[in-house]
Amino acid sequence: MPRVSAIRFALICFALLLPRYLDAADTKPNFVIIFADDQGYGDLGCFGSTKIKTPNIDRMAAEGRRFTNFMVASPVCTPSRAALLTGCYPKRVGMHQHVLFPASTKGLNPTEHTIADHLKAQGYATACFGKWHLGHHPETLPQQNGFDTYLGIPYSNDMNHPDNQGKPRVPSDELWKNQESAITLWNTPLMENEKIVELPVDQRTVTRRYTDRAVDFIKTNQDAPFFLYLPHSMPHIPLYVPADVYDPDPQNAYTCVIEHIDAEVGRVMDTIRELDLADNTYVIYTSDNGPWLQFKNHGGSAGPLRAGKGTTFEGGQRVPCVMWGPGRIPAGTECDELVGTIDLLPTIAAITESPLAKDRKIDGMDVSGLLTGTWDQTPREEYLYYTSRGAIEGLRKGKWKLLVKKKTPPRNRPNAKVPPPEILLFDLSQDIGEQTNLAAEKPELVASMRSRMEELDAEVTANAREPWRK
Structure with a gap:
């Protein structure tokens, strides 16, 4: 095939195939x-x-x-x-x-x-x-x-x-x-x-x-x-x-x-x-x-x-x-x-x-x-943890996870004093099974994470949108 014809043939093929390549590039x-x-x-x-x-x-x-x-x-x-x-x-x-x-x-x-x-x-x-x-x-x-x-x-x-x-x-x-x-x-x-x-x-x-x-x-x-x-x-x-x-x-x-x-x-x-x-x-x-x-x-x-x-x-x-x-x-x-x-x-x-x-x-x-x-x-x-009933209970921050598990009075004593929440702090990078509670060893971290958890939840609560209701 003469050189000019070969070049022309190549250009024609390119022109025919170009739309397919462009389509592929644009495909979602x-x-x-x-x-x-x-x-x-x-x-x-x-x-x-x-x-x-x-x-x-x-x-x-x-x-x-x-x-x-x-x-x-x-x-x-x-x-x-x-x-x-x-x-x-x-x-x-x-x-x-x-x-x-x-x-x-x-x-x-x-x-x-x-x-x-x-x-x-x-x-x-x-x-x-x-x-x-x-x-x-x-x-x-x-x-x-x-x-x-x-x-x-x-x-x-x-x-x-x-x-x-x-x-x-x-x-x-x-x-x-x-x-x-x-x-x-x-x-x-x-x-x-x-x-x-x-x-x-x-x-x-x-x-x-x-x-x-x-x-x-x-x-x-x-x-x-x-x-x-x-x-x-x-x-x-x-x-x-x-x-x-x-x-x-x-x-x-x-x-x-x-x-x-x-x-x-x-x-x-x-x-x-x-x-x-x-x-x-x-x-x-x-x-x-x-x-x-x-x-x-x-x-x-x-x-x-x-x-x-x-x-x-x-x-x-x-x-x-x-x-x-x-x-x-x-x-x-x-x-x-x-x-x-x-x-x-x-x-x-x-x-x-x-x-x-x-x-x-x-x-x-x-x-x-x-x-x-x-x-x-x-x-x-950061990541927030909500209970199955939608109450805020925890915060993940980097490797640290804080859980604040609130307690309720006994059912047969509705006027009893509410016991303090259980505070749990885990280093998930070392303790994926959440077996070692470090809350007592790191009170400052617990306090800062608890404050941040409440701050983030307050924003979600303040800006929550309504579900559909019948």
Whole structure:
């Protein structure tokens, strides 16, 4: 080929391929958040479990980054979910006072700005498949909070439509042995968008059906940016699985459920890989709070952490987290810097180069540099701990954690003098299990941290926004 013709041919090829390269450069990344319910810090192979086999999530960790100091904003469901989606401490959005029930008359205010709202405004397809638990009234369901489509249960799987009455008083082992109890003893609804489509939902198959919809959603939107929120309703009790993975031994109930969730995570990941979406997709796997330890073989493990669900000890609020994004998140790495679910909204905004509106305050921070490994330190120096009822109880500042546990008079002596609070101070860099109380040795640090805790809580309280109310 003559030299001029060769140059001309090369220019023509470049002109034809340039739009494709420009499109690729302008393509917004996809986001998938998989949120387990009541899964403990020690319930994944990549976080130290020797009993539970989680090869798919372990592969995510091998190809991505483990976050070992990852916090949720409440030790129970509803407030934790509100924090994840809004980037706020639950008290700031009025969702801090324990969990919602079928008779509750409030929910997440649709005027709040969620991750789904933020991405939908950029042209993302958005979907939620799983447990919502931020209000079951039409005004508070996912479609009013930024999601195009929804399939899932509106509250916890141990709650009954319409008034939470008639719940079975049967030991967990017996429920596990009788898997048909999913439909004979419970009356938990399955909703599609704003309508109940199955009552009761067959909890044996619901984890898989959430995944079915998730896979279909990814395939349908593979050529456009998407946000998939997949909040599984398990391993919250009662525990159920499909017949083909069922282990009849109730001692293995929790293990069986987690391994089933892991397999379903594998289906989502396989879909992303098979559609060549891996290079443009972030996947985050974490849990809404720590394990429900009182249910023993139906609850999980906090690993080296103290206590579990419902407490402000690390076992209640430090959860396993794996983030995956080939080419953007370094493979096989670990981050021990302080990060929380409240940081996901501003981080996603930074990744998509779409600033958040300045008309409302949030508590999250952009930690995108920790995902990519370009930052050595977190911008988050402080973190507040609220009880499951929304009372301020602690402050994390660097390696130090202060808990001020107020006490109440005995029930039979309402006029008795209120005992002083229990003051606990831990150096988490040396004592992840919170076994050595250093409060007596460092009174000045206790005083300064307590003052700062009260100052930060006062700001949140003064600027708190109202939830939706019926």
